[in-house]
Amino acid sequence: xxxxxxxxxxxxxxxxxxxxxxxxxxxxxxxxxxxxxxxxxxxxxxxxxxxxxxxxxxxxxxxxxxxxxxxxxxxxxxxxxxxxxxxxxxxxxxxxxxxxxxxxxxxxxxxxxxxxxxxxxxxxxxxxxxxxxxxxxxxxxxxxxxxxxxxxxxxxxxxxxxxxxxxxxxxxxxxxxxxxxxxxxxxxxxxxxxxxxxxxxxxxxxxxxxxxxxxxxxxxxxxxxxxxxxxxxxxxxxxxxxxxxxxxxxxxx
Amino acid sequence: xxxxxxxxxxxxxxxxxxxxxxxxxxxxxxxxxxxxxxxxxxxxxxxxxxxxxxxxxxxxxxxxxxxxxxxxxxxxxxxxxxxxxxxxxxxxxxxxxxxxxxxxxxxxxxxxxxxxxxxxxxxxxxxxxxxxxxxxxxxxxxxxxxxxxxxxxxxxxxxxxxxxxxxxxxxxxxxxxxxxxxxxxxxxxxxxxxxxxxxxxxxxxxxxxxxxxxxxxxxxxxxxxxxxxxxxxxxxxxxxxxxxxxxxxxxxxxxxxxxxxxxxxxxxxxxxxxxxxxxxxxxxxxxxxxxxxxxxxxxxxxxxxxxxxxxxxxxxxxxxxxxxxxxxxxxxxxxxxxxxxxxxxxxxxxxxxxxxxxxxxxxxxxxxxxxxxxx
Numbered sequence: 001x002x003x004x005x006x007x008x009x010x011x012x013x014x015x016x017x018x019x020x021x022x023x024x025x026x027x028x029x030x031x032x033x034x035x036x037x038x039x040x041x042x043x044x045x046x047x048x049x050x051x052x053x054x055x056x057x058x059x060x061x062x063x064x065x066x067x068x069x070x071x072x073x074x075x076x077x078x079x080x081x082x083x084x085x086x087x088x089x090x091x092x093x094x095x096x097x098x099x100x101x102x103x104x105x106x107x108x109x110x111x112x113x114x115x116x117x118x119x120x121x122x123x124x125x126x127x128x129x130x131x132x133x134x135x136x137x138x139x140x141x142x143x144x145x146x147x148x149x150x151x152x153x154x155x156x157x158x159x160x161x162x163x164x165x166x167x168x169x170x171x172x173x174x175x176x177x178x179x180x181x182x183x184x185x186x187x188x189x190x191x192x193x194x195x196x197x198x199x200x201x202x203x204x205x206x207x208x209x210x211x212x213x214x215x216x217x218x219x220x221x222x223x224x225x226x227x228x229x230x231x232x233x234x235x236x237x238x239x240x241x242x243x244x245x246x247x248x249x250x251x252x253x
Numbered sequence: 254x255x256x257x258x259x260x261x262x263x264x265x266x267x268x269x270x271x272x273x274x275x276x277x278x279x280x281x282x283x284x285x286x287x288x289x290x291x292x293x294x295x296x297x298x299x300x301x302x303x304x305x306x307x308x309x310x311x312x313x314x315x316x317x318x319x320x321x322x323x324x325x326x327x328x329x330x331x332x333x334x335x336x337x338x339x340x341x342x343x344x345x346x347x348x349x350x351x352x353x354x355x356x357x358x359x360x361x362x363x364x365x366x367x368x369x370x371x372x373x374x375x376x377x378x379x380x381x382x383x384x385x386x387x388x389x390x391x392x393x394x395x396x397x398x399x400x401x402x403x404x405x406x407x408x409x410x411x412x413x414x415x416x417x418x419x420x421x422x423x424x425x426x427x428x429x430x431x432x433x434x435x436x437x438x439x440x441x442x443x444x445x446x447x448x449x450x451x452x453x454x455x456x457x458x459x460x461x462x463x464x465x466x467x468x469x470x471x472x473x474x475x476x477x478x479x480x481x482x483x484x485x486x487x488x489x490x491x492x493x494x495x496x497x498x499x500x501x502x503x504x505x506x507x508x509x510x511x512x513x514x515x516x517x518x519x520x521x522x523x524x525x526x527x528x529x530x531x532x533x534x535x536x537x538x539x540x541x542x543x544x545x546x547x548x549x550x551x552x553x554x555x556x557x558x559x560x561x562x563x564x565x566x567x568x569x570x571x572x573x574x575x576x577x578x579x580x581x582x583x584x585x586x587x588x589x590x591x592x593x594x595x596x597x598x599x600x601x602x603x604x605x606x607x608x609x610x611x612x613x614x615x616x617x618x619x620x621x622x623x624x625x626x627x628x
Contacts, residue, residue, distance in 0.1 A: 097507060
């Protein structure tokens with residue numbers, strides 16, 4: 001890999017109770033690139049994504065071993081503050097999930113819980129975040145409107161703006177466009193392309209074309225194991241593994 | 254039956270759209286053997302109508318109670334209420350032969366009171382708004398104000414104490430408690446709502462009253478404060494239960510979104526979950542108020558039952574419900590006092606009815622708006 005590495009996972013194993021969901025995943029995720037995780041449903045890619053900001057902690061009966069290093073720090077170390085971690089590693093969910101608050105309050109939520117209450121500073125953050133998530137032009141006249149009144153694609157971009165407002169380094173996206181129509185999807189993809197300049201992005205997707213379009217690196221998961229990981233170009237043109245080839249050509253999964 | 258109907262509909266619309274197409278050629282009908290003729294299912298019919306009947310009976314009972322309460326309260330507003338014939342008739346209707354003696358006393362008493370007190374014993378609007386409740390004196394006074402004030406005072410104390418406890422407990426169980434603890438806590442607290450109120454009243458009367466008197470050193474052992482605390486024990490399970498349901502109904506993706514932004518659990522609970530559940534919490538409060546307002550036995554036992562008009566929380570009070578509870582058994586049937594008690598019942602009825610209606614309609618509206626994005 002030519003660029004610096006942001007996230008390193010080493011022999012990451014994860015169990016839901018008795019069931020092993022991740023098997024020995026070792027993966028290096030480069031900084032300021034888009035890394036796509038693909039694979040059939042239940043292959044562990046979302047679980048892997050959620051283990052990068054410890055969202056799996058919220059599920060009971062999860063046990064994890066191995067390590068996840070972000071900027072060289074093991075995020076599963078005892079002394080790690082999960083709250084601080086999640087500020088650095090933001091997450092966009094499959095289903096857009098704005099709060100039942102105004103657009104402004106949605107974006108300002110993160111800064112506010114971090115103790116920023118100065119109206120001017122908040123205004124600036126909100127504007128900047130909406131600008132970066134390419135939503136500002138569409139909503140600047142009604143920031144007081146409920147976030148839930150927006151269209152699906154706009155809601156998802158609002159969620160991205162909300163995540164950006166806490167100034168993360170890494171953005172985890174769990175099938176961010178799977179519930180959107182092609183036009184809204186195209187906007188999100190465009191946005192991802194722009195965002196990678198400043199953020200390290202890891203995206204889970206079921207859409208092979210999307211992975212090919214937006215990502216620089218692609219990891220193929222199957223049954224909890226990492227089958228193949230390489231530059232997206234190589235994965236989609238000359239995959240090394242038979243399973244990868246079968247999957248991306250649509251022969252299974 | 255329903256299935257058949259929809260199928261037929263589906264066929265017919267299908268046919269319509271087809272025939273409106275340009276190049277329509279009649280399709281060949283496959284020679285299947287499907288019998289879609291309507292069938293009469295006797296079991297279905299009986300079950301449906303039994304359920305319908307039961308539902309309507311319970312509805313009718315409520316309406317009849319409603320009518321009864323208001324009918325018994327009505328005479329205080331009509332000028333004929335003090336005519337003795339009316340009263341004896343009424344009494345005879347209900348008590349039958351046994352009551353001839355009773356009705357005589359009614360008439361006697363009535364006459365006496367009419368003679369001695371003139372119009373003062375009447376339950377006129379002016380009298381009802383008076384500040385004294387002395388229904389069985391020579392010169393009866395039916396001032397409802399102290400009772401109304403008493404009811405509101407003790408309800409206020411109960412909700413003031415009970416609501417924060419109940420809401421925080423609900424927040425804890427729905428959000429912070431481990432699953433196993435929650436599965437234990439929720440039923441346990443809800444179990445309290447099935448607690449006989451006479452037991453709570455007794456507990457307040459015997460234990461709480463002395464405890465708080467020693468603690469705060471106020472003058473009267475039984476007062477609004479003690480009653481309010483005992484009453485909060487009855488209100489807490491209801492507020493808790495409804496609030497907990499509302500909090501648990503907040504979609505999980507919302508809490509996840511907040512936590513993923515680096516909010517702490519407490520921040521998430523306070524700024525996301527609680528606001529999202531406000532309508533539910535509001536409904537819980539209203540139901541709690543309704544419960545406290547209508548509760549009889551606890552306040553009857555723990556508040557001292559003196560119809561005082563004061564804003565002091567440490568003085569005895571008498572609530573509307575306790576007044577009915579205490580006096581209805583001894584009141585002279587058909588008497589003005591009797592009618593006034595029913596009038597108090599009507600007030601209670603209307604108040605709780607309004608509370609429940611508001612909780613139901615306002616909250617449902619609000620919730621819908623909130624989650625559909627127009628609020």
